[in-house]
Amino acid sequence: MIFAIKPFEIHDGDGIRTTVFFKGCPLRCQWCHNPESWSPKKELLFDAELCRDCLKCVSLCDAHIQSGTSHLFERKNCTACEKCVSVCPSGALEIAGMELSAEEIAEEALKDELFMKGSGGGVTFSGGEPLMQVDLCVDVARRIKARGVNLAIDTCGAVPRSAIDQILPFVDTFLFDIKAIDEQTHVACTGVSNKQILENLRYVDSLGIPIEIRYPYVPTMNDMEDERIACFVKDLKHVTCLRVLPYHSYAERKYARMGLPYPLPNVPVPTKEEISAVVEKLKKCGLANVSTF
Ligand code: SF4
Ligand code: SF4
Structure with missing residues (x-):
């Protein structure tokens, strides 16, 4: 079950990429800009x-x-x-929501193979949480890797270790979200504990796979987590960069289309200056490669 396949994405890993959005997610991030990804059903x-x-x-x-x-x-x-x-x-x-076979997904995802290869890009699995459908992910990934195309997995990490192990042989890069290190803050922001997420992140790091960490920065929600996240990331060995993803409220209309109230009506969108200050603060904490979009 997929909810979109988007070509020419430039924020989902290196180079030009096609992103496959899998439907279904174990988290309920208050700031989620894809609420249509939550349910695994149409x-x-x-x-x-x-x-x-x-x-x-x-x-x-x-x-x-x-x-x-x-x-x-x-x-x-x-x-x-x-x-x-x-x-x-x-x-x-x-x-x-679209029910597509692995063959159909791979065919669509590989349409721009030449652009992807020429730009150092590839295919990214995102969502939702792609690894909730790990068997489908593996089937599509096998087809993508057979064509020599780079594969990134954008995961929230809240999946069983067995799902990570199943997809590992096909993955070039993980895009791994850290929403909060403080567990209570994480539960308040996403509805679930971060224990399994952080254990899975340490596990992926221990295997030597490149990881891009993503920190969705949401004022009044997890904006106090920056130093804790920096401390956690400093202990990892294979992080290529930490990207700060500024909160935006573009998804408000999506919630209305689903008959849901918008969860953060009073949260301010951070200014460019605020995000720059967060990036600088994270660098001062000792992280070499910190950036934003
Ligand atoms: S509202 Fe439309 S999609 Fe929903 S059950 Fe009726 S006909 Fe089907
Ligand atoms: S009543 Fe509204 S939702 Fe129904 S067919 Fe007409 S425009 Fe579409």
Whole structure:
């Protein structure tokens, strides 16, 4: 179950990359900009701002209700069967989630193979958490590596050790998120403990695989974690860089399309100066390669 395959990505590892977004995630980060990645199942997204109340969908399904001359969406009645999507003239209805075979995913992901190879790029598995579907990941990865293409795995790390072991033979680089070192802060930010995540990170490091650490910096949530993260990362041996990912609120409309309240309505977006100061602080903690996007 995939929710997107995006070509020409430049923020998901080295060079030009195609990123495969796997659906399903064990974390619920408050700042997540891909809430459609959380569930491992297909979901219907409804954009009330695009709906023109044409009512063409109403006769198709109990989830679409006529109220006077207006349309109402009753999400609990929706089974994501997709029937209504094609009748909507305004693009208000969209399905998040595609069931594709490993062969189909690899074929799509390798379309820009020449650009990827020419730029030192490759394919990145992201999500959601790709390793929640580790058997599918391995099947796609085998096809990608058979063509000599670089493979990066963008993981939250909250997966069984066995999933890491299964994918290891195919991975060139891990992109590994650290949201917080303090466990209580981590639970408050993501809903889960960071114990397994940090153990898996130490394990991957012990195997000598290059790791890019990613620190999503979210004011009022985990902005006090910078020095703790620096101390933790300094003890790792194979970190190529630490990237600070500044919080943004572009995903607000996605939450509305899923019928969810936006979790961080009052969190300020950090300024460039604030992010530069965080980068400098991390460098002063002794980390050689710290950057941001
Ligand atoms: S996706 Fe299927 S179940 Fe959901 S609202 Fe549309 S027609 Fe109904
Ligand atoms: S078909 Fe689309 S535009 Fe028409 S009522 Fe349904 S959701 Fe709204």
